[in-house]
Amino acid sequence: MKRLRGAACVLLAILILALPVMAAEYAADSSQKIYDFAELLTADQETALAGEAGDFIQKHDMDLVVLTISNSSVNTNNKLHDYSNDFYNAGGFGKAEGGLMILINMQTRDVYITAHGKAANSFSQGELNNIRESVTPYLSNGRYYQAFSHFMDKSSSTISNRIWIKAAGSVGIGLLITGIVMGIIAFIHFRGLKAVPGAQVYLQQGGFNITHQRDAFLHTRTSRTAIPKNTSSGSSGGGGGGMRGGSRGSGGKF
Numbered sequence: 001m002k003r004l005r006g007a008a009c010v011l012l013a014i015l016i017l018a019l020p021v022m023a024a025e026y027a028a029d030s031s032q033k034i035y036d037f038a039e040l041l042t043a044d045q046e047t048a049l050a051g052e053a054g055d056f057i058q059k060h061d062m063d064l065v066v067l068t069i070s071n072s073s074v075n076t077n078n079k080l081h082d083y084s085n086d087f088y089n090a091g092g093f094g095k096a097e098g099g100l101m102i103l104i105n106m107q108t109r110d111v112y113i114t115a116h117g118k119a120a121n122s123f124s125q126g127e128l129n130n131i132r133e134s135v136t137p138y139l140s141n142g143r144y145y146q147a148f149s150h151f152m153d154k155s156s157s158t159i160s161n162r163i164w165i166k167a168a169g170s171v172g173i174g175l176l177i178t179g180i181v182m183g184i185i186a187f188i189h190f191r192g193l194k195a196v197p198g199a200q201v202y203l204q205q206g207g208f209n210i211t212h213q214r215d216a217f218l219h220t221r222t223s224r225t226a227i228p229k230n231t232s233s234g235s236s237g238g239g240g241g242g243m244r245g246g247s248r249g250s251g252g253k254f
Contacts, residue, residue, distance in 0.1 A: 030063075030092045038068035038106045040144040049148050056152050060159055062119055063099030065091070066148050072107040077240035077251045080105065080112040085245045088116055097122070102151050104139065111139055112241070112251040113151075120248040127158050128241065128250035139254035 033053040034046050041049070053064045067087060074083050084103050093099050098117025104110070113132050115123040131154045138147035241249035 030094075033057075033063075033065055034148075035065070035067045035087075038070045038104065040068050040104070040106070041148075042145075045145040049145065049152075052149060052152050056156055057095060059156065060097060061095050062097040062159075063093045063095045063116075064152060064155070065093055065099065065101040066151075067101065068104040068106065068144075070106045074105055075108045075110075077112070077249070078244070080110055080251055081114065081241065081244045081247070081249045084112060084114040084249065085116075085247055088114070088247070100155055102135070102148065104144070109253050110251060111136060111254050112249060114247045114249045116247045120243065120246065122162075123158070123248060125242065125248065125250065128248060131155055131158065132250045132252055136252065136254045 032050075034041070034049050036046060049066060053066070056062070056064050065088065067084070069083075071083075074080055080103060084101055087103075088094075088099065088101055093101075094117050096118070098115065098119030100119055100123075101114045101116065103112045103114070105112075111132060113128055113135075115128060131151065134154050135147050135151050138144070138150055240251045
């Protein structure tokens with residue numbers, strides 16, 4: 001019994017000692033939005049990004065988190081996705097429209113973007129891929145502040161463009177319906193008009209002469225030239241990711 005108690009005390013001591021290490025990497029609260037554990041940003045840059053994140057959240061009612069780490073064990077897309085989910089959930093992030101998060105791992109040179117909550121459904125895989133691909137050149141050049149700022153701008157414009165396209169589609173449908181209705185009304189109106197007498201009733205004989213002229217195209221040939229099809233096809237790079245654990249992700253190297 002004493003041995004069991006001793007072993008339990010040792011195990012408890014190990015867990016207590018490990019807690020600060022775990023907390024250092026998962027120390028998050030929903031009020032903070034910039035977590036630069038890899039120390040890529042200056043204090044002024046963190047402050048500026050926090051302000052930009054606040055503007056994004058207020059405009060779209062969607063949370064936004066920036067996280068940088070330096071961890072060689074988080075080295076696959078699945079691990080990056082799970083790490084993002086754990087951090088996001090542990091921090092209690094999320095607004096009415098869900099949230100977005102960008103994770104940078106300096107050890108593996110990975111960038112991973114995740115959409116959580118309602119954002120996982122409102123953002124398509126293609127949209128997340130486009131956002132990640134637009135951020136990658138800044139990361140490759142070591143311009144980390146610009147990368148995170150661009151991430152917020154690109155995410156915001158993606159949301160705004162989607163709303164505009166949806167509104168334009170609604171207006172287009174309304175105009176189409178209006179055009180159909182007006183066409184039906186015009187058809188009914190003209191169909192109800194009575195036929196008027198022929199023009200010859202109002203013309204005296206010999207009072208109006210019309211010269212008929214007919215153009216005839218004789219001995220003509222028509223040649224056709226086939227236009228070759230363009231068989232070349234472009235390709236765009238896609239990253240790993242997809243839906244996992246209730247969130248959508250897009251990852252790649254930089």
